[in-house]
Amino acid sequence: MTLRxxxxxxxxxxxxxxxxxxxxxxxxxxxxxxTPNGLPVPRFVxxxxxxxxVRDGPDKDxxxxxxxxxxxxxxxxxAQFEDWRRIRDSDGSEGWVYHSLLSxxxxxxxxxxxxxxxxxxxxxxxAASAVTARLxxxxxGAVKSCSGTWCQINGKGFYGWIQQTDLWGVYxxxxxx
Numbered sequence: 001m002t003l004r005x006x007x008x009x010x011x012x013x014x015x016x017x018x019x020x021x022x023x024x025x026x027x028x029x030x031x032x033x034x035t036p037n038g039l040p041v042p043r044f045v046x047x048x049x050x051x052x053x054v055r056d057g058p059d060k061d062x063x064x065x066x067x068x069x070x071x072x073x074x075x076x077x078x079a080q081f082e083d084w085r086r087i088r089d090s091d092g093s094e095g096w097v098y099h100s101l102l103s104x105x106x107x108x109x110x111x112x113x114x115x116x117x118x119x120x121x122x123x124x125x126x127a128a129s130a131v132t133a134r135l136x137x138x139x140x141g142a143v144k145s146c147s148g149t150w151c152q153i154n155g156k157g158f159y160g161w162i163q164q165t166d167l168w169g170v171y172x173x174x175x176x177x
Contacts, residue, residue, distance in 0.1 A: 041080060044169050045087075047073045048103040054095035058084030065095045072107045072140050074169030090168040106143040106176065108153060108169030110135045110162070121160040125150035132160045143169065146176040 052068040058081040078094065079086035085102060088094045090111055110119045118134035120127075125147060135141075141153030141162075150161050151170055164170055 037080070042076050042078050044074055044076050044106060044171070045085075045102045046105050046107040046169075047071055047075060047101070049101050052097055052101045054087070054093075054097055056095065058082065058086070058096045062096065066093070070140075072105075072142075074107045074109055074140075075102070077102075106169065107140055108143050108151065108167040110137050110139045110141075110166060111168040112137050112166060119162055119166040121153075121158055121162050123160055125152070125161040127163075129161075133158045135162070143167075143176060146170055146174055148173045148175050151176070 047068045047070060050069060050071050053064045054066050054068065055062040055064055073089070075087040075089050075097075077085045078088050081096075083099045084096050085099055086094060086096050087102075090109060112119055115137045118136060120131045121133040121135055123130040123132050135158065139155065141155040141158070144152040144154060146152070146164055149164055151164050151167055152161050153159075153167075164174070165172065170176065
């Protein structure tokens with residue numbers, strides 16, 4: 001924005017603020033826009049193969065940034081371009097993955113404030129119910145349902161309810177049937 005002599009600074013600031021609001025509104029509209037495949041962006045998916053290359057851009061000519069080697073790890077799709085998906089993981093790292101290497105199966109990983117904490121897994125969606133297990137950070141579970149505050153998950157040797165805020169792979173307040 002250019003300043004013109006005689007234009008009050010308050011009006012310039014208001015115009016700049018309006019521009020920021022407009023840019024934010026355009027960004028929100030773009031995020032909520034339907035995609036060619038009809039699926040929402042953003043959304044959570046999981047890693048489908050035991051070796052998934054994450055690239056700097058949406059084609060095979062871009063360099064590989066890193067490789068996932070853990071089937072089922074939850075990632076968030078933040079953008080789509082043709083058959084490529086830009087993903088973000090629990091560390092905030094982003095890159096591009098070919099669509100067929102991702103699964104729509106909802107998985108979640110235990111994520112707590114400190115890596116030494118354990119997340120209680122309950123028999124029922126109630127902190128007063130019996131604790132059936134204590135899960136370490138990084139433990140994966142298949143998401144069966146979520147109420148918006150609790151998720152029912154199962155994995156190798158465990159099944160129960162965990163507070164939704166202790167998981168990466170579901171949105172806060174998200175309901176899953």
